Amino acid sequence: MLGLGTIGLIIVAFLVIVALSVFFTFVPVTLWISALAAGVKVSIFTLIGMRLRRVIPSRIVNPLIKAHKAGLEVGINQLESHYLAGGNVDRVVNALIAAHRANIPLTFERAAAIDLAGRDVLEAVSMSVNPKVIETPFIAGVAMNGIEVKAKSRITVRANIDRLVGGAGEETIVARVGEGIVSTIGSSKHHTVVLENPDMISQTVLSKGLDAGTAFEILSIDIADVDIGKNIGAELQTEQAEADKNIAQAKAEERRAMAVASEQEMRAKVGEMRAKVVEAEAEVPLAMAEALRSGNIGIMDYVNYKNIQADTSMRETLGKMGKEQDKRTDGKK
Secondary structure (H helix, E strand, C coil), X not given: XXXXXXXXXXXXXXXXXXXXXXXXXXXXXXXXHHHHHCCCCCCHHHHHHHHHCCCCHHHHHHXXXXXXXXXCCCCHHHHHHHHHCCCCHHHHHHHHHHHHHCCCCCCHHHHHHHHHCCCCHHHHHHHHHCCEEEECXXXXXXXXXXXXXXXXXXXXXXXXXXXXXXXXXHHHHHHHHHHHHHHHHHCCCCHHHHHHCXXXXXXXXXXXXXXXXXXXXXXXXXXXXXXXXXXHHHHHHHHHHHHXXXXXXXXXXXXXXXXXXXXXXXXXXXXXXXXXXXXXXXXXXXXXXXXXXXXXXXXXXXXXXXXXXXXXXXXXXXXXXXXXXXXXXXXXX
């Protein structure tokens, strides 16, 4: 069995190990040693303060060492404040180093503002050194002669560090260039002018200063491809002619309907007049009977009236037979 002295030593050793583990966990001694070896003066109490402020010391000290080795004047308080604001300290320091190597004037405050604005400051610096090419889809415009012309362009842009915060993005550049292409094609009297001089589009669009208010600077606009589309003018004329024909047909149908209605109305009037004639003819026998009763006419007058009616009927029958005979004779000829 172990003695009390041995047990006491084991307990003390265990407590010492636990205390050292807690100490080295809470106090980043190895990080402090790395900073001293790199020539960066960081107090051990500053590292402890970072732990108390819930700041990961390695996220601050490692970028600080990187900046010091690159010859940048960056303070530990600047890096810590940017970290507490939610920024990416390592990316900002990398951007500052890249800008310093490329002789691009970029301060820590500007880089931190760009990073906090949600833009990739390192990508912006890289784009300032190596311009980016944006390829647009086919943009269609119609020349004055009605022929559709489709043009595809390549836009070479460079990031403008001063306008990265609050400046418009690539979508605005593409939209403005597309608008310029459409207006340039539309102002051409003939589509062959655009086909012969496609650089006319790029020169016209580039002279409009389309990069104003954006986060980029347009270096060049090159027309990559030009194609002929539809004959929009002919299609519009065809559609207009079809519309005019439909309108004319509708108006003719309206006039026909009005004529039919008028014909029906006239037929109704003829029927009405015939009814009045029949009604008037029905009153003739009554009037004659009344005249006979009153002695205004005699029996011989009535007989003469009937003879005149019979003679008239005979003449009408003979006239109809003569007409039918003439028609048959003409048919045989």
